[in-house]
Amino acid sequence: MPAYKVPQREMRFLMNEVLDYPAHYAGLAQGSEATPDVVEAIVQECAKLCEEVVAPLYQSGDEQGCQFNAGEVTTPQGFREAYDAFVAGGWQGLSHPVEYGGQGLPISLGLIKQEMLGTANWPFSMYPGLSLGAMNTILMHGDEAQKQTYLVPLTEGRWAGTMCLTEPQCGTDLGQVKTTATPQDDGSYRLNGTKIFISSGEHDLTENIIHIVLARLPDAPKGTRGISLFIVPKFTVNADGSLGERNPVSCGALEKKMGIKASSTCVMNFDGAEGYLIGEPNKGLECMFTFMNSARIGTAIQGVGSAERAYQGALAYAKERRSMRALSGTKEREQIADSLHHHGDVRRMLLTQKVIAEGGRALLYEAAQKADFMIEGLLAGDMRTYEAWDDKLGFITPILKGCLTELGLESANIGMQVFGGHGYIREHGMEQIVRDARISTLYEGTTGIQGLDLLGRKVLLLTQGKAVRQYTRDMLKVALPLVKQPRLRRHALTVLKLAAQWNWLTVRIALKARKEREVVSTACHDFLMYSGYAALAFIWLKMAAKAAERLEQGGEQSADFYRTKLASADFYFERLLPRGKAHAQSMLKNAQSLMSTPIEHFAFD
Amino acid sequence: MPAYKVPQREMRFLMNEVLDYPAHYAGLAQGSEATPDVVEAIVQECAKLCEEVVAPLYQSGDEQGCQFNAGEVTTPQGFREAYDAFVAGGWQGLSHPVEYGGQGLPISLGLIKQEMLGTANWPFSMYPGLSLGAMNTILMHGDEAQKQTYLVPLTEGRWAGTMCLTEPQCGTDLGQVKTTATPQDDGSYRLNGTKIFISSGEHDLTENIIHIVLARLPDAPKGTRGISLFIVPKFTVNADGSLGERNPVSCGALEKKMGIKASSTCVMNFDGAEGYLIGEPNKGLECMFTFMNSARIGTAIQGVGSAERAYQGALAYAKERRSMRALSGTKEREQIADSLHHHGDVRRMLLTQKVIAEGGRALLYEAAQKADFMIEGLLAGDMRTYEAWDDKLGFITPILKGCLTELGLESANIGMQVFGGHGYIREHGMEQIVRDARISTLYEGTTGIQGLDLLGRKVLLLTQGKAVRQYTRDMLKVALPLVKQPRLRRHALTVLKLAAQWNWLTVRIALKARKEREVVSTACHDFLMYSGYAALAFIWLKMAAKAAERLEQGGEQSADFYRTKLASADFYFERLLPRGKAHAQSMLKNAQSLMSTPIEHFAFD
Structure with missing residues (x-):
């Protein structure tokens, strides 16, 4: 490693x-x-x-x-x-x-x-x-x-x-x-x-x-x-x-x-x-429960950490190991084979890790600013300020804990995958990242508990959907002016659509849950993951906007960094965000196919 | 365990x-x-x-x-x-x-x-x-x-x-x-x-x-x-x-x-x-390579085995362990809490394992019949028969090896997840299933290699899409008459659409690959997983059709078994198959966002 x-x-x-x-x-x-x-x-x-x-x-x-x-x-x-x-x-x-x-x-x-x-x-x-x-x-x-x-x-x-x-x-x-x-x-x-x-x-x-x-x-x-x-x-x-x-x-x-x-x-x-x-x-x-949010955000860090560590390991190996020739033609003729990073599927894996690590980190650093305001209220004894910020943090916390640990685990597994069979061998250290990351979706509330906390408690029970309306209002505010910028237009439009869809999904589920209470538990996982992909889309748009702004300002310093950031945003929107649609589709189904079968029929002799 | x-x-x-x-x-x-x-x-x-x-x-x-x-x-x-x-x-x-x-x-x-x-x-x-x-x-x-x-x-x-x-x-x-x-x-x-x-x-x-x-x-x-x-x-x-x-x-x-x-x-x-x-x-x-297909199908078995073993473990635990009350109201009033299986998200996890294990097994048993015909040709020295069946097997093999091991690993991880923190402890045996399953996506050709084998070799190079046309022709043949049956109509229509979409995607990628060769490597993972979800949809339709037929024939014997099979098919179509759409969307993107960034820009000091 x-x-x-x-x-x-x-x-x-x-x-x-x-x-x-x-x-x-x-x-x-x-x-x-x-x-x-x-x-x-x-x-x-x-x-x-x-x-x-x-x-x-x-x-x-x-x-x-x-x-x-x-x-x-x-x-x-x-x-x-x-x-x-x-x-x-x-x-x-x-x-x-x-x-x-x-x-x-x-x-x-x-x-x-x-x-x-x-x-x-x-x-x-x-x-x-x-x-x-x-x-x-x-x-x-x-x-x-x-x-x-x-x-x-x-x-x-x-x-x-x-x-x-x-x-x-x-x-x-x-x-x-x-x-x-x-x-x-x-x-x-x-x-x-x-x-x-x-x-x-x-x-x-x-x-x-x-x-x-x-x-x-x-x-x-x-x-x-x-x-x-x-x-x-x-x-x-x-x-x-x-x-x-x-x-x-x-x-x-x-x-x-x-x-x-x-x-x-x-x-x-x-x-x-x-x-x-x-x-x-x-x-x-x-x-x-007072410090539940910060404890859970502390665990979300493990998701980002797993993704980053596994990414660094996989990236180094993809540069060093050689196998086969690139599909688009030999890249390193003097070598017995091309480096792994010339292969499209290896790049898909590396970039998946990269956008998870960087997007996840950005969401954490943004949440950390909310935590600062919360603590400021607390230390000043201003409980209204404290609670207002704790609420904002309370909405994003299960998203961070639930999704970033799931995606961190995925990224850790990708790290092993880039190593091929060598990833399975302990000395390379990649399998340790997976074993260590595996606890993150279990402790401090399993992913299922995060889903219930988000949809059942934070969104429906406590705020009747207001938490989503507030968060998506920020999405509209940021994305709307970016529609005019050619390089960002496509992603800005996507974020606008996501903001509308997220609200619409929330309303639909709320209405369904009135008739069929168990819909909250059958939909919560998909709602959680959808929310995670939407939040990541929003932060990737913000990062892309900043990168585009810097490039616009000119100067070659860090231009490569900003161009890479824009390409990474493209990758996120093109290759990871589509998963959100699958979650959107699943969460709207009735609870029937989950709840109707008696447990004794789950297996037959 | x-x-x-x-x-x-x-x-x-x-x-x-x-x-x-x-x-x-x-x-x-x-x-x-x-x-x-x-x-x-x-x-x-x-x-x-x-x-x-x-x-x-x-x-x-x-x-x-x-x-x-x-x-x-x-x-x-x-x-x-x-x-x-x-x-x-x-x-x-x-x-x-x-x-x-x-x-x-x-x-x-x-x-x-x-x-x-x-x-x-x-x-x-x-x-x-x-x-x-x-x-x-x-x-x-x-x-x-x-x-x-x-x-x-x-x-x-x-x-x-x-x-x-x-x-x-x-x-x-x-x-x-x-x-x-x-x-x-x-x-x-x-x-x-x-x-x-x-x-x-x-x-x-x-x-x-x-x-x-x-x-x-x-x-x-x-x-x-x-x-x-x-x-x-x-x-x-x-x-x-x-x-x-x-x-x-x-x-x-x-x-x-x-x-x-x-x-x-x-x-x-x-x-x-x-x-x-x-x-x-x-x-x-x-x-x-003569026996590559059977070796890889042998590895695909590990996917089904991991899913089955983890499902059996998780199901037993979900019956035995109690936590909280069901969202739709207390189910076991005399107990301190309801059993895990009363919770919608736990059922979502169990059913995901169930449809992976049962659907994967069905695909294996179907492929095994093709292997029988292949071996029959071989032993008879009839190489034309051998090759014809080996080709059919060659198309489904990377789908089975690639997707069933990925889904088997997911199912093994779900097994741990149902156990909560206890899943992380060795004595319960669930984490062993994950560690053992983890090799299955690496050996006998990584998932990426299966994707390249499927899309690059079996579909585009060797058959110019004919392999997909043949497989989907069977889908049409089976699904078309089922449209008339009310209980199966929705799933039959979905399978018809999938058959058309699978062909359309293949043609689209073939056209893109003529201009941009690397599209084959950037799309192959999504094409592989899409194919897996489509093949599982087809076999779940067949299983549902047989179950419906048996119920129709009447008699209470095994009626519970057939009803459960139909509900499981519903679950597959409603909750797992939507992932195929995400893969369909991703695979059609250009190679640009993957291939454009120089490897030295994947990380900056």
Whole structure:
């Protein structure tokens, strides 16, 4: 596998040209420090760390995996040193408040950092990634003492965190949670129960681990309204901040997984572990959902990372490997055969990866700006602003999480495919990308859950279609003037049609769902994927428009870059977007052919 | 993972109802022994072996893998005993001539046997599967002495075989083969070179292994016209058939792979190994291509097997696991949550697997009948009949290999998806199906190669579109009368439209390719997948028609089966077939957006 190279030119195109991050940061309270030169320095420093320290551990981490021995977990060689370097650089608290040990920069920069780190080595990035979940929960719902005690060392990266939600009997359906929390006289709780699939539940990177745990109080109502949220530290913390006793929360086993083997996935046993309530009793699930959007966008990053990493691998191989002659005639006569990249179908594969990686990244960076506004509202205590932006983010989040992870997995598989049989051999590293990417459509809500969240909740229930109307209004606004530009006319017209079709589909499904409620569940996957292709079309139009504008302005500098961007947009519209039509057609069918057959007739003896 | 159950009702529906195997066999010379009760007994016996002996070794085989030690390969526990049982049952020679130790039954029965064996345990099935390749090559191109010496023990299963084609520098492009064969005074040859990716190259299942090897004679022309075919036994064979000396052909290493870990994939070193020419000098590649269609159909079986195995796993889990409530209202009030199968999106996933497995199997069984006619011509020495049927098979082969392996992989991934996070954990066995299925789109010609073979060779070059015209003529013939039947009218009309569209697309691409040759390579993937969805539509129409006919005939026996078949056909036409439109739209685009960008502009610093 080739070394990972952070695609800085792509990132700058998005940040400085398409999305104008400098202007965006200038208008943000937390953006005052994020001047262009600071941002540039951060990107370069982070890229250096990711390329030189973190990425080289990707393949060896998979080979070694995490080791489990008598309750202790050992991470692969080099992980501790890499984590220490990460902490020393202050990367963990990049976009968390200065008062709790962070650097107070916008969350969008934090997401861009996560993208680089996750593309370099996704399993490694999960350790600090899970800590972010714990940090955000305590920041939002913890009291001041909890913030001082737990949030500061987490933000500094000295301690790590986890999110303990899933139990053997339930993942999606958290109303089934059984773990109990029994109140003690001193105001603390004793937690008992078993959690599974706990990423970073135990490891050797930090001296303490702070678990955020969903559990039930003794008198709690049944179902989702009876779940509370607790802090359970691996070591209790003394008043002076030093570590106290080992708390009876322990790792019972490591799961044996298809991939992300360097990330510890633990069965966690709570045997009367001391815990402290965060937020109000029985409001635990609501608290969890506060940061659901950013957690899911964090997972969407894995889609883009998989696509990018697999693209870099496949591109290098397509230049190096030779096979057959191009259909349009020999290209490299002096060689025994032409390079793979001369073959049309190999180019189709490479370009599919390219437009997924670049389009997906652009959607993420755009969503990250919305997250900045959301956080700005939150930190200012302006809940109306917070909620308005959280809603906007809430619409695009399942699209990003659902579609970008599906497309990232496709792209990872294409990476193997370009390698032919060699892609199946571990040493080339391409199959690892597929195995690692495969989790992304499962955790943080499966693709099906994203589809239901998008269509059932965000579009129909919460906004009666308004979310689509708002998003498509932006599409009209951007695409309409571009119709006059010959180079962009075709794509602009397509985006205009998509905007109309997306609304029309939403109305049609809403009407059908009134008669046949199950249509929402039978259509949601197609609606989700359709939405993803439409959103990608919109962002590719924006990128193409910026590239065309730059070319218009003239100058040979970067002209090749902009011309390639326009050709990539053509490829997206011609070769990937047509899939959206298939989804549009499928989603409008009745639920009948899905729902009518009794389950016992799905197979006959 | 649930135990594998051979879907005998499905098989009987295809063999006895849709495709009328009894009549087919009655008209075949080799079919005289294949009376309905013999066929029934064979299916039941083979099912028993597969379910009780072979399938239980699937997961443990993956966990243990093959072990390599000082040139020797040890297969996982139980593989030898299972192989012995397979041999004792006479299964290896089921459809090979009686005079060489076989049972002389039609090749279609051999394919159905391979389907059961491969679905039970694909890596295990590769050992006898590779032997089939060697057997077919010797049967077709070997002289009588070679047949007596090598073919008989291979057919009896006492020995195993391999196909040694790939070398480190070339897989698809066999013109680059470097292995040399030096003539000796006694008429034999000494082979020197290295072959990679040799399935079953070394193992402990049989006392001898017969390698079929592509190599170059000293005076051979360059490229594909200078390659000859050799038999190289692991142990040379004495005149009396007893084993002689250990030949210097040895396994240098086992490849570490993503999956099929119980199948040994060897680097084979030929260090002056004794070999014997098969067929004429420099005609080796032509000889290899004789059985290319059956080898590729053998690989297409893996697609159906992956789909079936993953479907059985997902279906069982969807009945057992509970999560949330159905959108249309609570279904199991007494339970804490509804079973997964009550959710529309879960049904969408299950039915996608179901129509892939059942439709793919039907296409295979139909192709198998063509293979019967081809073999009948071959064995009778009637080369015109042989070639006519080989051509028909040649058209459908890349469609089966290309599309059914792609769809089988999709179905395997869906199997994981239904399991949610648990799908990612090894013990459930679903991720193994994905890892094992992943090779199927790579070996025996990648999907891209199948696309080029279909569009470039079979459709445009060899038949100027006639292959499509012939296939679609059958579609018209079958669909036209069905338009009158209310229950089938909609699907029959769709098939009529597809037949017209498929021809129209072929003509359009042929015209475009005259101006822009590279269109064949940029369109071939979409043409392949379109063809797959069209062929599946046709076979689903046939199955639906038979089911409707049976229901019409009345009687409650199997009525549920036929009703389910009709609902599954509805699902295929409504939810999967629309993808064909996306492929139709993409394939007609110019090559421009793929071919115009110089490779050095695919990434910028």
